[in-house]
Amino acid sequence: MRVMVLVKATSDSEAGLMPSTELLEAMGKYNEELVNAGFMLAGEGLRPSAKGKRVAFDGPRRTVIDGPFAETRELVAGYWLWEVKDVAEAVEWVKRCPNPMPGPSEIEIRPVYEMADFGDALTPEVAELHNRSREQTRNR
Amino acid sequence: MATETHRAIETVFRIERARLIAGLARMVRDVGLAEELAQDALVTALSQWPKTGVPKNAGAWLMAAAKRRAIDGLRRERMLARKHAEIGRAQEGEQGSGAEDIEAAMDDDVGDELLSLIFTACHPVLSTEARAALTLRLIGGLTTEEIARAFLSNETTIAQRIVRAKRTLGKAGLAFEAPRGQEREARLASVLEVIYLIFNEGYAATGGENLIRPALCAEARRLGRILARRAPDEPEVFGLVALMDIQASRLTARTAPDGAPILLTEQNRARWDQLLIRRGFAALERAGALGGGRGAYALQAALAACHARARTAADTDWKRIAALYDTLREVMPSPVVDLNRAVAYGMAFGPEAGLKLLDEIARAAALRDYAPLPAARGDFLFRAGRLAEARIQFERAAGLTRNAREKAFFLGRAAACGGRRSGAS
Numbered sequence: 001m002r003v004m005v006l007v008k009a010t011s012d013s014e015a016g017l018m019p020s021t022e023l024l025e026a027m028g029k030y031n032e033e034l035v036n037a038g039f040m041l042a043g044e045g046l047r048p049s050a051k052g053k054r055v056a057f058d059g060p061r062r063t064v065i066d067g068p069f070a071e072t073r074e075l076v077a078g079y080w081l082w083e084v085k086d087v088a089e090a091v092e093w094v095k096r097c098p099n100p101m102p103g104p105s106e107i108e109i110r111p112v113y114e115m116a117d118f119g120d121a122l123t124p125e126v127a128e129l130h131n132r133s134r135e136q137t138r139n140r
Numbered sequence: 141m142a143t144e145t146h147r148a149i150e151t152v153f154r155i156e157r158a159r160l161i162a163g164l165a166r167m168v169r170d171v172g173l174a175e176e177l178a179q180d181a182l183v184t185a186l187s188q189w190p191k192t193g194v195p196k197n198a199g200a201w202l203m204a205a206a207k208r209r210a211i212d213g214l215r216r217e218r219m220l221a222r223k224h225a226e227i228g229r230a231q232e233g234e235q236g237s238g239a240e241d242i243e244a245a246m247d248d249d250v251g252d253e254l255l256s257l258i259f260t261a262c263h264p265v266l267s268t269e270a271r272a273a274l275t276l277r278l279i280g281g282l283t284t285e286e287i288a289r290a291f292l293s294n295e296t297t298i299a300q301r302i303v304r305a306k307r308t309l310g311k312a313g314l315a316f317e318a319p320r321g322q323e324r325e326a327r328l329a330s331v332l333e334v335i336y337l338i339f340n341e342g343y344a345a346t347g348g349e350n351l352i353r354p355a356l357c358a359e360a361r362r363l364g365r366i367l368a369r370r371a372p373d374e375p376e377v378f379g380l381v382a383l384m385d386i387q388a389s390r391l392t393a394r395t396a397p398d399g400a401p402i403l404l405t406e407q408n409r410a411r412w413d414q415l416l417i418r419r420g421f422a423a424l425e426r427a428g429a430l431g432g433g434r435g436a437y438a439l440q441a442a443l444a445a446c447h448a449r450a451r452t453a454a455d456t457d458w459k460r461i462a463a464l465y466d467t468l469r470e471v472m473p474s475p476v477v478d479l480n481r482a483v484a485y486g487m488a489f490g491p492e493a494g495l496k497l498l499d500e501i502a503r504a505a506a507l508r509d510y511a512p513l514p515a516a517r518g519d520f521l522f523r524a525g526r527l528a529e530a531r532i533q534f535e536r537a538a539g540l541t542r543n544a545r546e547k548a549f550f551l552g553r554a555a556a557c558g559g560r561r562s563g564a565s
Contacts, residue, residue, distance in 0.1 A: 037155070038366035041415060081415070083358060088151040114392075 009075035043080035162253035172306035375432020382441035385420035405453035458488035531557035
């Protein structure tokens, strides 16, 4: 199964504080372990939300909001995409991660939807959903 | 609470298991014994960690526990041997000094043990099936029951296969090392063959009634990535990784909700996994950069890439595919490659060109009862407007396949040719 592993933001990461040499080295080693174990598909760090934008949706209206965004704990500072056997395995690997932030921090594990999750009966609706979204893009 | 701790310990063990067995196998020179020692270490962990908590470096802890068991075992053996020696007046020195060897090896962490274990499990002294089962057991950490389900076999058969394989390896007195030089190429081919077999075992399964089989694809791809990481100069490793990633990108698109197979040309390409395609392309590029463009896996990956690159089926570069099959045919001659080449020619240069090549290979005995042959012929005849002949071919294909879904598919194509159902089947 595929999981997205989300490194949550802190006031430090939002302030654009760069990681120390020590942390960079520890993270480098950790990433190497992930690659060696053969399950890492992708991973990247994100710039602070001050550099980001949001697009708010309300009916046909689209409103662009500039960062930074307030709710720091809900923001994402980085992510990995892993292919693991189950969530328990992802949990054990996350426990081995060096604390990605100077202060207390959180890493969240979110399983990626797979077609099998929808069940066979739902697949045509999912396909229809795809078509609908494509139509919307065209109508805009 | 206790069960939760147990589950966490078992997960940690699952993560560490392959490396643990690999390290132990190198010391005790016996995969069977290494596996037992690893299992003993798990038992120790299950009794101690609930009290002490999971240690920070769980892998090193497990290794140390297993090594203690190994040394204890050897001391016992030597004591026994000494007693025998006293009775039989045999020479003590001949018994060797296994314990010292192990203690010395404890600090000696050179070489990549996991790679050595992969090479050992895939050793050519074993049959391909035995290699696959042993690899899944030792490196994939699958249970015997899971392997049996994956290979549509029963547990006893697989268990026996694994026991025999371990015994064969033990008797062969192998060095637990990744081979070098000329031997390496042949041994690597054997490893790649096993990984691709595991992948195909999973890929060939359609429908979701057996979840272990799609997991085989994932496991084969993980093995490929592990290997690529440890053999970064081997073009065919990257060729295989590319091939598996690009094929796996279509996993969810190639069956209809009712489980019926969907032809490559009919698949909803929006559902192809773009991340896997990108990864596959990168691996293929790496294979090419390493000078492996003409490797059998790299060529097959290049073929898969042609489809992945096409936005719609109509955009497919069939001429390039035909050319790639020309090369693949030289590198890896096989009737199936010839058949696929004929299909590619039919698509690139018209149905008559395909039919001409099909006629040339139809005489090959190997393909006489091979359903895709009449199916391909039926398709060309259909496209050439020769419907009555096409129908006979589709009916023949339906009669040859053992897969019920495929049979229904061929009969559907036969019906689409119109006319009356012929007696032939």
